[in-house]
Amino acid sequence: MPSSSVSSAFTEFELVDVRFPTSLELDGSDAMNPDPDYSAAYVVLHTSGGESGFGFVFTIGRGNEVAVAAIRAVERLVTGLDVDSTLADLGGLWRRLVHDSQLRWLGPEKGVVHMAIGAVVNAIWDLRARREGKPLWRLLGDLSPHELVDLIDFRHLTDVLTREEALDILTAAAEGKQQRIDALLADGYPAYTTSAGWLGYSDDKVTRLVGEALRDGFTHLKLKVGADIVDDERRVALVRRLVGPDVVLSVDANQAWEVDEAIENVRRLTPYGIRWIEEPTSPDDVLGHRRIAEAVAPVLVASGEHVANRVMFKQLLASGAIDVCQIDACRVAGVNENLAILVLAAKFGVPVCPHAGGVGLCEVVQHLAMFDYVAVSGSTDGRWLEFVDHLHEHFVEPVRVSGGRYAAPVLPGSSAQVHQETLRTNRYPEGEVWAAR
Amino acid sequence: MPSSSVSSAFTEFELVDVRFPTSLELDGSDAMNPDPDYSAAYVVLHTSGGESGFGFVFTIGRGNEVAVAAIRAVERLVTGLDVDSTLADLGGLWRRLVHDSQLRWLGPEKGVVHMAIGAVVNAIWDLRARREGKPLWRLLGDLSPHELVDLIDFRHLTDVLTREEALDILTAAAEGKQQRIDALLADGYPAYTTSAGWLGYSDDKVTRLVGEALRDGFTHLKLKVGADIVDDERRVALVRRLVGPDVVLSVDANQAWEVDEAIENVRRLTPYGIRWIEEPTSPDDVLGHRRIAEAVAPVLVASGEHVANRVMFKQLLASGAIDVCQIDACRVAGVNENLAILVLAAKFGVPVCPHAGGVGLCEVVQHLAMFDYVAVSGSTDGRWLEFVDHLHEHFVEPVRVSGGRYAAPVLPGSSAQVHQETLRTNRYPEGEVWAAR
Numbered sequence A, B: 001m002p003s004s005s006v007s008s009a010f011t012e013f014e015l016v017d018v019r020f021p022t023s024l025e026l027d028g029s030d031a032m033n034p035d036p037d038y039s040a041a042y043v044v045l046h047t048s049g050g051e052s053g054f055g056f057v058f059t060i061g062r063g064n065e066v067a068v069a070a071i072r073a074v075e076r077l078v079t080g081l082d083v084d085s086t087l088a089d090l091g092g093l094w095r096r097l098v099h100d101s102q103l104r105w106l107g108p109e110k111g112v113v114h115m116a117i118g119a120v121v122n123a124i125w126d127l128r129a130r131r132e133g134k135p136l137w138r139l140l141g142d143l144s145p146h147e148l149v150d151l152i153d154f155r156h157l158t159d160v161l162t163r164e165e166a167l168d169i170l171t172a173a174a175e176g177k178q179q180r181i182d183a184l185l186a187d188g189y190p191a192y193t194t195s196a197g198w199l200g201y202s203d204d205k206v207t208r209l210v211g212e213a214l215r216d217g218f219t220h221l222k223l224k225v226g227a228d229i230v231d232d233e234r235r236v237a238l239v240r241r242l243v244g245p246d247v248v249l250s251v252d253a254n255q256a257w258e259v260d261e262a263i264e265n266v267r268r269l270t271p272y273g274i275r276w277i278e279e280p281t282s283p284d285d286v287l288g289h290r291r292i293a294e295a296v297a298p299v300l301v302a303s304g305e306h307v308a309n310r311v312m313f314k315q316l317l318a319s320g321a322i323d324v325c326q327i328d329a330c331r332v333a334g335v336n337e338n339l340a341i342l343v344l345a346a347k348f349g350v351p352v353c354p355h356a357g358g359v360g361l362c363e364v365v366q367h368l369a370m371f372d373y374v375a376v377s378g379s380t381d382g383r384w385l386e387f388v389d390h391l392h393e394h395f396v397e398p399v400r401v402s403g404g405r406y407a408a409p410v411l412p413g414s415s416a417q418v419h420q421e422t423l424r425t426n427r428y429p430e431g432e433v434w435a436a437r
Helices: A064-078 A083-088 A090-098 A111-132 A136-142 A145-151 A163-174 A177-187 A203-215 A229-243 A259-272 A286-296 A310-318 A334-347 A361-376 A420-425 B064-075 B083-088 B090-098 B111-132 B136-142 B145-151 B163-174 B177-187 B203-215 B229-243 B259-272 B286-296 B310-318 B334-347 B361-375 B420-425
Strands: A014-019 A039-046 A052-059 A189-193 A220-224 A248-252 A276-278 A300-303 A385-387 B014-019 B039-046 B052-059 B189-193 B220-224 B248-252 B276-278 B300-303 B385-387
Touching: A014 A064, A014 A420, A039 A064, A039 A111, A052 A064, A052 A111, A064 A090, A064 A111, A064 B064, A064 B111, A083 A090, A083 A111, A090 A111, A090 A145, A090 A334, A111 A136, A111 A334, A111 B064, A111 B111, A136 A177, A136 A334, A136 A361, A145 A163, A145 A334, A163 A334, A163 A361, A177 A361, A189 A361, A203 A229, A220 A229, A229 A248, A229 A259, A259 A276, A259 A286, A286 A300, A286 A310, A286 B286, A286 B310, A310 A334, A310 B286, A334 A361, A361 A385, B014 B064, B014 B420, B039 B064, B039 B111, B052 B064, B052 B111, B064 B111, B083 B090, B083 B111, B090 B111, B090 B145, B090 B334, B111 B136, B111 B334, B136 B177, B136 B334, B136 B361, B145 B163, B145 B334, B163 B334, B163 B361, B177 B361, B189 B361, B203 B229, B220 B229, B229 B248, B229 B259, B259 B276, B259 B286, B286 B300, B286 B310, B310 B334, B334 B361, B361 B385
Parallel strands: A189 A220, A189 A385, A220 A248, A248 A276, A276 A300, B189 B220, B189 B385, B220 B248, B248 B276, B276 B300
Antiparallel strands: A014 A039, A039 A052, B014 B039, B039 B052
């Protein structure tokens, strides 16, 4: 890795509590989240050498300040570290942060502190990608299988995935990498859209948005369900009539159901042609998801956006509890942990269809989906990256989606950087967007 | 329930970050927590009627300020609520706090925010017990089975435990309640001690402390293992020689092992006569615990102090992954969620042996163990409440343990109140204990 000629160190973090009043429009409304105000606990890392890295915890409003406090707690473990040696061993850094002997009590490896570590880890990756002049997906794709396994913490995974197995999987996947990079740059990565199907929208609005989605080239749409099954069935039937038989439809219950209720409700929706049921019940319920998956096949069970860590993913994947693995860029402890999850998914042949939306989740997670295609699963079959069309304008490198596909990002970094103007206007509670309320 | 004549409301919370420099003595050192500074994010609820309630999140140092920030986030959902109607429906309050549509993103139902809700819920129970003039265990024991099930949120539990089943379990358990209350007041509740077996202690210190524990009447001791199996075996053998064949010995690996490593290591320790192996691996690994439990029987598998919520306990209990259920007063969302877990344990006939120690955990959790005996499991067979002998002097009603048994608390409340003097001296970082460092 190129390094700066003079050694530099991480200095004080810049933290911003930035929030968007999305609840006013019911954008993002679902069975468990009726009124989200999409927010980010946003961190800018600085170094004494003048470099920067950007990352964030995504939240939906209240409690965003707790995530800011958690990043502040992580800051003490990073400030003063030498930048070159830190970037040269990001696996070691991950272990030091996640297994900090006192902080780990607050999880362990889950919840706000784990997400805060994720924001910091992602920001360091952003900085490294900027330094190397590559978009994150490309930086990861250019690493060797040995370099990649060094980034993974195999603690509490080895009954299902050892370092040697991971190395074998990644070594096999390296074949044909250059062709896939070329294909990605030429054609992009397949997307599906959730923008048409929020629970709070009227039928007229859904009809209009479904038409727009089809015209925009999407061939896979997702609808929110879970508030009332009679209404869910009516809406799914409406959308199936609108799109015809060939468009892929998935549904998302956002954890609203009990295990048996999920089985019953999915069976009611199955006649309309459903690819996957997402978050049918509690994200912690491995055994419940397995029962649902067995009962509703061939409808697939999808989960992941609220799955706390790699140990939970290990169980969900190894036991056949999920058929679609929905990694999230900001739930687990950053790039390193998502790398572990991608390799686990590859081992069990489960397609990765990342969760996105919110604010900035599309921007960051696209890098991981593209890296998965280039260097882990080697495939886009049965894989789509979620697309939700709001708040992209706040990012320096917003996603580019057209013809139902994400274009590969080209700027150095992880696309996480937010415009200065947005940080000013949406800073909570002082920014003008909030001060007026 | 008696209510004050004039209606009152919850006012601003008083929050204190209080820490104890326990890492200096290696008290509490184990395989994952080599240097804990036992700490509490301590909350005092006040009402406009002049009443108070006390609760806390327990942590082991760094990050205690994040727990304080999380309690502050919960405060906004409580301040201004009418006290009488809140106390009359603590099941409803629990649901409003835990399922807050924005805060839940930060878990969901796990980590710092969940623990913060637990502190607030426990403090409200403390206030209610004070108002009713009863220790918490007695207040809970005096509730009817119908009142108790109203306190439980059955969401995401009903595939394993329905409201009707819980009602049946509690109704059956109500028989003989008065005799058990009398027995508890006369004889107390059985304890085991962890004080002799911390990893950081020398063999001489362990030998001395084991002798003291036997003289103090303990018949069940627990040792920390997990750093090095050769050393573990030597220490377990030493203690077995010291205590003879009749004293119960358990060991605690504090999550240090992989699944297969746990099986192998427990088999090495089995010849010395081990009752349970505690936290053999990640607390999130339901399937891993089940494999270990099947492989090491008749040694029992114990876990719970880091189990995030009732959905995780549901799986651990229903699948036979744990044989000993170690509830913690301050990990899940307070009294209500622990009540759900006690009923789940009763359904599967799994004994509850609570986790305690730290600071204040013995004080609060004794109420739940005693309530379990009085009104849920109806038994003390195979049940012991953990005892660790430090930091009790900081509490207004410290635990009273003699002859290897906890005496039932008698003062109104949950025994969570810390002396004002301690709040002054140990406030972090301003208190004199810390300012000098």
